[in-house]
Amino acid sequence: MAHLVIESLTKIYERGKVRALTDVSFEVERGEFLVLIGLSGSGKSTLLRCVNRLVEPTTGRVVLDGVDVTRLSPRALRRTRRKIGMVFQQFNLVKRSSVLANVLTGRLGYVPTWRALLGRFPKEDLERARRALSRVGLLEKMYARADELSGGQQQRVGIARALMQEPELLLADEPVSALDPATSHSIMQYLEQMNREDGVTVLASLHFLSLARRYGTRIIALKDGRIVFDGPPGAIDNAKFKEIYGEDAEEVEVR
Amino acid sequence: MKEWLFLVRRRFRSWATSLLTWLHGAYVAFSQWVRLVRPRLISFLFDWIAWVYLLYAGFSVHHIRTSPTLIWRPEEKFVLPELSPTGWIVVLLVTIELALFVRSFGVSLGQRAFGVSLAPAGGSGTRVAFPRRVLHFLASHLALASLGLPVLVNPERPWHERVAGVVLVPRARGASRYRPWWTSAYALTAAVLIGVTVALGWAVTDIQLGALVRDVGKPARLWRGLSRPDLSYFFTPHPMETDSIFGALVKSLFMALLATVLGAAIAFPLSFLGARNITATGPVGRLVYALTRGFFNVFRSIESIFWASIFAIWVGFGAFAGTIALFLHTIAALGKLYSEQVEHIDPGPVEAATAAGGNRLQVIKQAVIPQVLPPFLAFTLYRWDINLRMATVVGFVGGGGIGLLLKNFKDGGEWTQVGAVIVTFAVTVWLLDFVSGWVRERIV
Amino acid sequence: MSGEGLPVLGRLRRAFTLGLLVPAADALVLALLWFVGSLFFGFLLHGREVYFAGPWWLPLLVIVEGALLWAAWGRSPGMVLAGVVLRGSARGRFLYWALSHLGPVGAGLALLDREGRLPGERVGGVEFVEGRPTHRPWYRTSVGWAAALGMALALGAAVGTLQIDLQALLTKAPATVKYWQQVLRPNTSLLTLGIQLLIETFFMALMATLFAAPVAAALSFLAARNLTRGWIGRPVYLLVRLAGSITRSVDAVLWAIIFGVWVGMGSFAGSLALWVHSIVDLLKLYADQLESIDPGPVEAVTATGASRLEVIRYAVIPQIVNPYLSFTLYRWDINVRMATVVGLVGGGGIGFRLGGALTDFNFSNASMYMILVIVLVWAIDYLSARLRAKLA
Ligand SMILES: Nc1ncnc2c1ncn2[C@@H]1O[C@H](COP(=O)(O)OP(=O)(O)OP(=O)(O)O)[C@@H](O)[C@H]1O
């Protein structure tokens, strides 16, 4: 059985009556590295956010491990969300908090609420945070404030936060768009590592086709909220590229 | 040029240079010394004063609690305890001992404030062994007994620290992030200080929650007046008054309006004199700047009630006196806000206008005024709001308007009328607040 | 506009705004003009207060007709606030004016139209569209003229109503010399008493701020639009905001009068007055701050499966702690100033004595108290500004 099944997903934003997604369906196998591409405004972020219901889908189903996410009660939704890590374009760290505090928020789905509210995380969670931080090479920044870090470092903290969830699925919404090319690759390599070594299914949206080709095992392209391509990276030729990005687009390499 | 003159000059110059160099060196050394001395001496004073305050506050709470009629004699709320000379010496010693103890065995509030803590000498870890702390504690007594001589003589490695084998180092950041607060001495001290201060405030301001609950019914007639305001004197004046509520309200509105408009008109030109970036060029300019700002600061702090009282004598009781009082305060308050706004303008357009050859007035007109006008308008509206509220207060000391009416009703015990005035005034303020907020939103 | 027409809510909004709110705003402006005009000419011609001149039908006619004409032929204040202009021919404007007499009925009829157009708009072929005309200086707009006229009349009326007597300001100055001398010779024997009273005033402000901050902080979560969603949250939000804004318009001085009766005059009443006023004032500042937090971390923490409380604890609170502290310090500063004024009407502390000295015209006492107040205000002003700079 497929890990994640999206069935005729449609999203219409109330405000402004925008049709962000129209009848999107696809399946993702366990361990895939699926890359979403498409122009700005094509619905990538909306699609990713529908998976963990940060955005409520209008119609359609999202089935994770045989469970329909769209029908879950708030409580069950929180239990499902903790298996789904998420990494953001703007990192979305709490800037005034320490790196450690940010990373520990990844465990909020696991620890009892009273413990979380008092800030008394179990010892093993602190140990886990150490491991996650050393895995992304930021152990010595543990007590630094998040806004003292560079963009690349902040994104690594974001990844560490996702690692803390011990996720089965990782959603990455343009994880490298705010970063320079060299840093982009190092971040993408962390995602690749999670995918290969921990067997995490990855759903990432990317702006650069070159990155998508390099890291993805499969690519889905969106245009105006519809799927216009679904296949292996090698299958995107020049014609397909023009179809996705428009006639005047030129491909840009990121090395 | 004559040879000797030249020589003298050179002599003098080299002499002056060396003097300057020496002065500079002395200054650097002195500030270095101060930097070293501060965390030791000043922070000790800080700790000691904290303990003295703690004791005195505790005593005062006790004193106020046990003297029931103090509300009539507020001047006796704070008194010195009656102690024998021995008693005073004991107090002195206890506070000093406490301060020294915390400084040696933990991080005291003073040490925390200056960002330092003890560490073993020779850089062996961060934990200071207990015997060293004891030594430090004992040696500190001697240092203190000699009036801080070791620190003054050798601030870098004072004698008492050398003996104990410790050094005072800048606090390491993040070293103790996950220690709960109640295990550190400074946080404990701070908590106790806050607690005592609250207790003292509780006693001084005579807080009686019991009275608050018990006496809800006391202002029964006021409650009735508030919930069902008696508007029979809304348009026709009360027999004892000259103004109806509506008439007094109109007066207060006009008081606020006139004071704001005239005040703004005067504050506007003055604000440029009080803006550093416009005026403070050259000695005369700097003087003008300082004078204007000084005027703003002094007049802003003098309450309008003070002026109202003076002008009540000067021009007679009534709305005119109140208007002048509000007007004077408005000049200073708006002047300060305005000039700060002028100081925060974008310098780009000013440079452009100056570069284009404009004189100072032209620059102000072309480059400054367009930038500051919207915020000025917003401040002025806001001030009108405040002036309207202040108009009530001013009325209490002879300023006329709705404040006078309120005072008369209150002093005459006409609580239903007091209720009517409060409701009328609150509704007016609410409406104006709403409208001016709306307009402000559209302007800025 | 698309062929589907406006949804019902949009139609309601349009009809309500253009058919009712705009004419009402215009009528209000004209009524105000008439009012200040009456006062002005009342003083000019009769030397007494005239609130509404003329037989009752005259102002009514002028206000109603003026409002309708203004909207049809010019750009009325209501239209400026609504941000609309009327487009159409002279004939259409005439028809619009004629039909705009329908008033509320017209607004009701507009609901039946798919686009929510008023009857006058439909019949006259004119339309209110969003936007503003090409920029003109204020003196070339009707609203500008009305505002200038209103301001001039109001200032004139104010001079009359307040019995401004500039002559008295000059001729009676010598009588005040005695008092100025007192002001310049503050009664220094009051120094110790004054300082004690000052401490009391200081604690009034401190206690009020200290106990207001937690209450306001707790309430602020109910008054932030972005944290109150859903069927329970939204009404609670509206309720808290409304109650706050109503309570805030009752000034601290008025609260001091109320509490003076309630718990007896003294510093307790003063502290309570400052406390209530601080709560509602801080509530607004806090809630506005909450509404402007970065939603990113909230989203991220929600995505980890955290509960609502945990999201607030880990994504919201870290963002607001410093601004909250900063606002609280600012409020403390204001409370120190207000504590004096509140004391004046029975709130105890130095303000009470200052008020007493002022009503007795004992200016050497008053000036001593005033100097002490100024010193305290400056000290707290400085301290609060320093601390706030540290927090930023
Ligand atoms: N909260 C919202 N309310 C209304 N419309 C929205 C909202 N969020 C997104 N949209 C609209 O939905 C459409 C899809 O947006 P989405 O953010 O999913 O695109 P995207 O592919 O992620 O674009 P980008 O590459 O710029 O991030 C856009 O037209 C956008 O304007």
Ligand SMILES: [Mg+2]
């Ligand atoms: Mg996006």
